[in-house]
Amino acid sequence: MPKDWTVTQAYFWASKILSSNDIPAPYAEAEYLLAHALKCDKKDIILNHDRVLINNEVGLFKELIDRRLKREPSQQIIGEEEFWGLPFKVTKDVLIPRPETQLLVKEALKEAKNLSPEVKIVDLCTGSGCIAVSMAVELPESKVYAIDISDKALAVAGENAKKHGVDKRITFLEGNLLNPMKPLGLNGKIDLFLSNPPYVSKKMMEELQPEIELYEPMLAVSGGEDGFDYYRQIIPEAAAYLKPGGYLILEIGYGQRDGTISLIEQEKVYKGIEVKKDFAEIDRVVKAQRT
Numbered sequence: 449m450p451k452d453w454t455v456t457q458a459y460f461w462a463s464k465i466l467s468s469n470d471i472p473a474p475y476a477e478a479e480y481l482l483a484h485a486l487k488c489d490k491k492d493i494i495l496n497h498d499r500v501l502i503n504n505e506v507g508l509f510k511e512l513i514d515r516r517l518k519r520e521p522s523q524q525i526i527g528e529e530e531f532w533g534l535p536f537k538v539t540k541d542v543l544i545p546r547p548e549t550q551l552l553v554k555e556a557l558k559e560a561k562n563l564s565p566e567v568k569i570v571d572l573c574t575g576s577g578c579i580a581v582s583m584a585v586e587l588p589e590s591k592v593y594a595i596d597i598s599d600k601a602l603a604v605a606g607e608n609a610k611k612h613g614v615d616k617r618i619t620f621l622e623g624n625l626l627n628p629m630k631p632l633g634l635n636g637k638i639d640l641f642l643s644n645p646p647y648v649s650k651k652m653m654e655e656l657q658p659e660i661e662l663y664e665p666m667l668a669v670s671g672g673e674d675g676f677d678y679y680r681q682i683i684p685e686a687a688a689y690l691k692p693g694g695y696l697i698l699e700i701g702y703g704q705r706d707g708t709i710s711l712i713e714q715e716k717v718y719k720g721i722e723v724k725k726d727f728a729e730i731d732r733v734v735k736a737q738r739t
């Protein structure tokens with residue numbers, strides 16, 4: 449490594465080494481991690497391209513690149529990911545919020561417009577809390593119940609709620625699926641029942657990118673043999689908590705549209721099933737109204 453590295457040299461060194469190790473989007477990743485090491489914005493990399501790095505900046509940047517070469521996701525290296533325009537803390541205990549999950553938030557907000565401002569929301573399998581916190585931020589009179597089986601995930605979600613000033617309106621519940629809702633007496637009282645549950649099938653689990661396989665919590669990813677384990681439990685159980693006219697809104701994985709629709713139809717208590725596609729034209733969100 450040369451002495452007296454400039455910002456540009458550091459950037460090109462990293463892009464090259466990431467690229468030759470088959471890391472996807474090497475230039476964007478180099479820029480993202482360099483900005484983090486230099487504690488600046490991406491635009492400052494351009495503005496200060498000929499600045500010479502100081503010693504500990506070189507060491508730190510090299511450490512970040514080493515971690516990325518071992519396939520650790522950048523969001524975990526940095527400890528943050530943006531979702532719905534808000535920064536969310538992420539650790540190895542939570543699924544990194546995905547951009548397509550914002551479609552679920554968008555659909556939920558669309559329905560919330562026609563509901564009372566004091567809307568009651570469930571976010572089952574909250575993980576980082578990205579869905580629960582975004583909803584609470586957007587709907588200042590809402591009350592959210594955010595559930596997860598992992599206490600470590602709930603701790604991260606709680607921090608995210610605090611960071612965005614909505615912790616007083618989110619009740620965090622630890623337990624398996626809807627079990628922790630049972631004592632709360634909320635049957636028939638929920639307006640929006642949201643969930644992005646683990647949905648990757650056993651076959652697809654064998655083809656995960658190393659970033660996911662090595663670093664993301666499998667508990668948040670694996671949906672059993674055919675990927676439908678959680679939908680099979682959530683779809684009937686959610687019906688009991690939804691208010692008549694309330695909505696069940698679920699994220700689904702590639703190819704899960706028909707299976708999810710048939711589970712919803714089987715229940716005979718939902719109507720108006722709609723499916724929304726994400727930017728990659730993949731069916732991503734399924735919505736149904738409680739009769």
Ligand code: GLN
Binds near residue numbers: 574578645668669
């Ligand atoms: N609700 C979180 C998200 O959408 C976590 C989902 C999960 O753990 N399966 O990112």
